[in-house]
C-alpha cells in the first residue's frame with residue numbers, strides 16, 4: 312500500500328496472491344464470499360495506482376496439471392466482477408505470460424493447477440516472479456503454506472510486500488497475543504483436545520485465563536476428577552490436559568472448569584435438555600453445553616478482560632437447547648470493552664448467528680493459518696516478506 316501511495320505502482324505489473332478459497336455448493340454456487348470481499352481493497356488500491364493487476368488464488372486441493380471444471384476460479388471471477396462493478400476476465404495457462412494493461416485486472420486461474428505450486432519448485436516460482444514488477448501477498452488464509460505463490464515468488468520477484476489484509480491480520484494477532492492489554496482471556500473450544508493441544512500448550516504460557524469448551528472441556532473435566540458420563544472426550548489426553556492446568560496454575564492463571572452443564576441422553580436437536588451440577592452427571596448423560604451458572608460466571612470475567620481471543624463454540628450451538636453457553640459468551644464479548652479477535656469456521660458461524668460481527672474487534676479470514684498463529688508458529692509466507700524487507704534496508 313505504501314508503494315501505491317508513493318505512486319511507485321504506476322504502469323507496474325502487480326501480481327497479487329489472494330486467498331479466494333471460498334465454499335461452494337454442489338452446483339458451484341458460492342455460499343460464503345467474505346474472502347472475496349476482503350481481497351478487494353488490495354486490488355482497488357493497485358488499480359487506482361495505475362498498475363496492471365494480476366490476481367490469483369488456489370481453490371480447493373486439485374491435482375496439479377489436471378484441469379477439472381470444478382477446480383476453476385470462474386465462479387470467483389463472476390462474483391468479483393459483481394462486487395467490483397467491472398469485468399474480471401479469467402486467464403487459463405498463465406505461467407508463461409500474461410497480457411494485462413495498466414488500470415486493468417485479470418484473474419489467473421487456480422494456481423494449484425500449476426505443476427510445482429504445492430511443492431514450491433524453483434522453476435515455477437522464477438517463471439511467476441518474471442510476470443511481475445511487484446508481488447503483493449494478501450492471502451492471510453494461506454500464509455501457513457510455503458507454496459509457489461505464497462513463498463517462492465516472494466523470493467524472486469523484484470519487489471515483494473504484504474497487502475492490506477495480510478498486514479491487518481498480523482497487526483490484530485500481534486495486538487492480541489504479543490502485546491495484549493491484560494487480562495488476556497482465550498476461549499479454545501471444539502470437539503477434540505488432540506486437534507488443539509498445541510494451541511492449548513502454547514496459550515498456557517501467555518494467557519491469564521484459558522476457557523475451554525465442547526469436547527475439549529469434557530476432557531478437562533475428566534482430568535479434574537469430574538464424571539462426564541458418555542460425553543465426547545479423549546481419556547488418553549488426560550495427562551496433557553493436567554499438564555496444561557498445572558502450567559497455568561504455576562503462573563497464577565486459571566483454566567475455569569464448568570460447575571454446571573446442560574446434558575441430554577442423545578445427540579439430537581429435539582433431545583430433552585437438563586441442567587445439572589458438574590458433579591451430578593450420570594453415566595448415560597452426554598454434556599452438550601456449559602450450564603447457565605458457568606456461562607454467567609465466564610461472561611462476567613470476559614466483560615472485564617483487556618483482550619479476548621476466541622476460537623470455537625462452547626456447546627452444540629446449532630441446536631437451540633444447547634446454544635445458551637455460546638450465546639452468552641458471544642454477548643459478553645460484544646459487550647466487553649476488550650480488544651477481541653475471533654477465527655475459525657464454527658466461530659464465524661456463531662458470530663453471524665448472534666449478529667455480533669460489528670462488536671468483535673477483528674474477525675480473521677484464516678482457518679488453518681489463524682490456528683497456527685495461536686499455536687505459536689511462524690507463518691512462512693509472512694516470514695519471507697520480512698526477510699525481503701530486512702534485506703532491502
Ligand code: 3PG
Pocket residue numbers: 330332371372452453456677678679680
Ligand atoms: C483455508 O481454507 O484454510 C486456506 O485457503 C488454505 O487451504 P488449504 O488447507 O487447502 O491449504
